[in-house]
Amino acid sequence: MYNFIDSSFAICANGYIKEAMGLKIINASYKDLEAVYNLVCELEDTKLNKNNFTQIYTDNLNDPNIFYLIAIEEEDIIGFGSLHIQKLLHHCAKVGEIQEIVVIKAHQGAGIGGQLFAALHQLAVSNGCLQLEVCCNENRTASHKFYLKQGMAESHFKYTL
Numbered sequence: 001m002y003n004f005i006d007s008s009f010a011i012c013a014n015g016y017i018k019e020a021m022g023l024k025i026i027n028a029s030y031k032d033l034e035a036v037y038n039l040v041c042e043l044e045d046t047k048l049n050k051n052n053f054t055q056i057y058t059d060n061l062n063d064p065n066i067f068y069l070i071a072i073e074e075e076d077i078i079g080f081g082s083l084h085i086q087k088l089l090h091h092c093a094k095v096g097e098i099q100e101i102v103v104i105k106a107h108q109g110a111g112i113g114g115q116l117f118a119a120l121h122q123l124a125v126s127n128g129c130l131q132l133e134v135c136c137n138e139n140r141t142a143s144h145k146f147y148l149k150q151g152m153a154e155s156h157f158k159y160t161l
Contacts, residue, residue: 023112025119028080033057035077043102045155067123071103071112079103081116083123091131093161096124098134117150 028036029047033054041048060066065086070078081101088095098120124132135158136143148154 011082022073023115024072025069025115026072029058030058030061032068032070032077036068036080038049039077039080039102039104040100042104043100067120069116069123071116073107078107079112079116081120083120085124085127085129093130094128096120096127096129096132098132111147114150117147121150 007148011112022086036057037048037053040053057068060082061068065084067085069081069083070077071081079102082099083096084099085094085096087093098117101113101116101120103110103116132152133156134147134152135146144154
């Protein structure tokens with residue numbers, strides 16, 4: 001049974017799905033671990049600790065407030081996006097935060113990242129989030145432009161130790 005949010009997105013009992021022009025966006029599963037690992041390593045431009053990654057990935061797949069989506073063209077996983085939902089006191093509401101959006105280099109610029117963003121945004125809305133946030137490394141200027149193009153505003157600073 002489909003619960004349509006708008007004309008291009010549907011939430012199904014078995015997962016979140018978008019399909020258009022040969023591209024499918026679906027919930028990631030454990031079998032997608034290797035492809036997601038490679039995509040996140042590409043995003044971070046480093047090899048991450050595979051054991052730690054596997055444990056966190058597995059734990060997060062079982063968390064009802066974390067959503068992992070993959071973009072598939074034909075049989076290939078070409079993109080990944082994640083959304084974490086929290087109830088925040090200072091908003092007195094749920095807030096969704098995009099943690100990762102990555103598309104393999106050969107497919108960048110084709111609108112796949114935008115479709116992942118739109119799917120994550122719709123998930124946040126359908127889960128009652130008041131706001132959608134994303135933090136992005138200050139060196140990723142192309143990503144800054146991408147998020148502005150998606151309608152996001154530069155309104156916060158993030159500090160780390």
